[in-house]
Amino acid sequence: MNKIINLLLLLLVTGCAAVPVKEQFSQLNKKSICCATLKEFKFVPIKLGKVFPFELSHESPAYLFGKTKSYYKAFSLPDMRDKYVFVKSYFNGGLIRQYLDPVFFSLDENHKPLEAFSLNLRFTRGTFLIGDSNARMSGVAKLNPNSKYLVIFSGGYELEKPVIDLGPSTMVTMIGNVPYATTEPGSTIELERSPTGSLKIELKLLQDNK
Secondary structure, three states: OOOOOOHHHHHOOOOOOOOOHHHHHHHHHHOOEOOOOHHHOOOEEOOEOOOEEEEEOOOOOEEEEOOEEEEEEEEEOOOOOOEEEEEEEEOOOOOOOEEOOEEEEEEOOOOOEEEEEEOOOEEEOOOOOOOOOOOEEEEEEOOOOOOOEEEEEEOOOOOOOOEEEOOOEEEEEEEOOEEEEEEEOOOEEEOEEOOOEEEEEEEEEHHHHO
């Protein structure tokens, strides 16, 4: 079976041109803080096996997490002792470059902080015949088993910018009934973390990750 990968399609993802990160931070800095305490957050319940898509944008609530001001989304959790979180973070705009690097902040039943950490997201190519057609960053997280709430916000700006290697690709063009293959050289792209972005999360059983 011929490998049909069009480099242009690999680089493009659904959406319009991304807003420059500097402008996004300017909008964020003007945003008022939503709440005085974590208890005031609006928590959305998330269930096992259900994919939950959401965006962090200038329309999202903002909060000061330590010294970091960020948009956020807050969830209430089921029993997390036998579960983990699968995450997808999609690229903003029409090119593989700008994305939101999520920070996971878990709380106990009294809304007291348990842990906060960034995920080691990896680049995942889109699949054009089955599955998710959009290129993305993806990863998994195992929360503290006492976690009852999860807050997701943006971060990682102080870290070194990730660089991905797309590798060589082959494009097959049909001229009449005859296929012609051309090979494109590999390329590297330096990614940029932004305070906004589109994500999907899903709770899964630990046994599903074996």
